[in-house]
Amino acid sequence: MATKVFNKFYGKEKLSGKCVLLSQDRFCVKLNGFSEEAIVIFKTIPSRSYDPKSRIWNFHIKDYALLLSKLQTLQAKLSIDKLPGFVLNCIKKTQNEVTVDFTKIDPVLASALMPFQLEGVSFGIDKLGRCLIGDDMGLGKTFQALAIANYYMDDWPLLIVTTASMRAIWEETIRNYLPSVSIMQVQYMVSGKDYIGEAKILIVSHDMMTRCLDMLLTRGFGILIIDESHVLKNFKSKCFNASLALAKRAKRVLLLSGTPALSRPSELFTQLSLIDNKFFGSFYEFSKRYCDGKQTQFGWDASGNSNLEELEIILAKKFMIRRTKEDVLKMLPSKQQEVITLDTKLEEFSEQDRNCLIALAKKI
Template sequence: MSVLQFYGASGNNSVKCSLISLERFQVELSGFDDGLINILKTIPSRYYNPQTRIWSFLIKDYELLLQKLEQLKPRIIVEQIPQFALKCIKATNQEVNIEFDKLDPVLAATLLPFQIDGLKFGIDKKGRCLIGDEMGLGKTFQALAIANYYKEDWPLLIITTSTMKTQWEETIVTYLPSIPILQVQYMITAKDYIGESKILIVSYDMMSRCCEKISQRNFGVMIVDESHTLKSFKSKCFLSAAKVASKAKRVILLSGTPALSRPSELYTQLSLLDKSFFGSFYNYSQRYCDAKITKFGRDCNGHSNLQELEVILAKKFMIRRTKEQVMKSIPNKKQEVITLDTKLNELTEEDRKCLNILFQEYQMQKGVNKHAALLTFFGETAKIKIPAICSYIKPLLSRKDKFLIFAHHKVMLNAVENLIKLANIKYIRIDGNTTTDQRKYFIKKFQTDDKYLCAVLSITATNAGISLTAAKLVLFAELHWNPSILSQAEARAHRIGQEETVLIQYLLCPGTADDAIWPMLQEKQRTLSAVGLCRDSFETVAIKKHKSSSDNDVLSQSAITNYLTPTKKPKLESDVFDDGLDEILCKSVIEYNDSKDAELLDDGLDDLFCEIEF
């Protein structure tokens, strides 16, 4: 192979520069150019990787390289590192000495060493930061510590989901006893008087509906819990939060999953912390979202320069630690994929034909139609998997060990619940119908009463805000579109307070929508991992096969025959979806969490699906 073939075709070449760390940047070449290669060889700190064909240099040599590349213009086009990125890495961090007398003594005594580091980070960023620690590491304590440190700037506004209201109130009362309870208020209606509250807790829905009233209160410190909820800059939630944040001196964002699937979801959160840093979403998307012009408009769902974005996040905006990094005492978790025998061969010829049609339609479709076809396939998969799931769970009920089982569709939740009832086992179920008081009662029962062995949980209603460390086994009867949501669900058991290794098992059925969703999750993990927002990898998870005998089958395949009926594709607007239903799912979760009619929903999603015309 010639040198020319090795690099690619010659011609009008480009050079793209991007950061790979605080000390080094890399140079990617679009093609071979002898003069360009000779210049790169003259830079003292050069390093060439023959596997990736990428050059890298010390930051101190960046200006020197640009000067030497000037002589190759216009033959060589240079894509430079943005000025905001260079300015960011050149900024020096000041040594932070925490004045602990500014903190409530009870809260100060509670903070673990890594949480104190989180407080230092927040102080270094002048109270405008994103605490992105993995789920279960006490982001609430760190946020309250930063807010308490800047108490002179209060009143304090806490924006959260309605299901987390109780947890915030209890934490404040317990760990900030210096704040009179009468000065801690939860806004219930738009008519509530909020003029004298030192701490106001509002739901996302209430903030959207009462933005003007809340903004007039001029909150100096603002905590945004589950800040990834604001991922869409067109949403009313984000626009309201941005208006309030523009007046706040300190803004603290909390999210164990800052980006659910792509870099574009980070921009809204980062703009709350520093609106002018990137200049505009256009600049951000061009650099980090691989923005392209399509026949439908500008597509910003891609990703580019992720190493550079990770460097900027860590330097300017976000602190993120994993359990393995900061809590050596937390036992490990072990992930497994269990492939179940769905006995598809026992279906009638008509039902098998219907299943094949759904799968083929999904494979053939593109764009929005592909998403719609997958949604239909996903719904049918829940019904198909019921016998295999119940067959797998039945032996577990006789072991007397506590476990969690997550599902998405109501038909699956009901089937599992009925199985447990028949076994005469005590259990809890939490889904969209469960009120805040009921959640609290159920969680306490599961954690403290040895007779309660199983927790039947909706993925979308329980992936955050609860601790179920009494369980050592976590089962997923169904998947979710986002790996971050699955990680959050895993963390209900694998978190501070867990004393034993947690086994996570994903129960997949070949020949169903699991075959399409699992690779999608792996691809999203790769993207999030590149920007430092995901440590797990489903590509390395051990795979085990489970084959149930006919004697142990709880339900026969004939019992679900009537579920498999041909359906029409859902009629959905093209602007609803972005990369596979993430937007519509997120929207539904917000509606469940914040709706005053939340008790009418099942798990925050099924009602939405039922509204789709087939």
């Protein structure tokens, strides 16, 4: 609910309200007080609907302009915050049915993708290779990102920014599922002295990306994959600014994170700005709308959250696809149990070693 703030107009209290998106085709008007005149106007709108639980009126988006024009007659008594321009532009954009030519993806990789992963690939291609894959851990974000990057292979070289612990996973996945790419063209950068001029796929750590930014910019990567993108939540950090410089040069930007920080929207802004740094206008506009941003004696406070339903609609429409394990449980392969027999047998130990092991087992 909007914060209750009253302005004086000829000695009377002036109410305020806010338009908020509820779905792709409905919005509501949240008032900070009772206005009989506003309700009279609400009842004249053809698509009106009243929720008795929340006591809030909502309408079809096609009646948005009509409602605002009628509420204009109450401007002396009621001020309304309109839907931001980026919200209207986003929901007005028609969703075209995407036909993905999966023959452009390496057959080995394409055949390994499960149905929900194919959906993720289609989403990424629909967004022209600029999106955030926010699936839970273990749902194959690596496979989906590589498939999208492979689809846009004409825009390579490809830069993969990841953690040191994930380096081996990326290298193994590329080796096993992208046989069309020679292993000699896949390189892991370990220092600023490395020659990267012939690498089709370059894997770097977040720290190495920051330290060797000029070198990476010179190479001119057309596709950028940033793994664990939630580490870029601080827009003042060197790592984020390095990512932003690379993202502005790249034609495709794929972000991967199992924890994209939906509970604190302010941490999403940096990631979303890598995908489209002009969409929200500025952090101030974003935080005012979705972080309950307000001025305090300590400065601008954007640690809260507001209008999360609307933000989730914008994310799903424009930026992000996210599935949990519960969402895709039926599509996951069954768990397999395997008994591994060790070659080394206890009898092969010396009597002294056996006695030592038995003694240790009794202490546990």
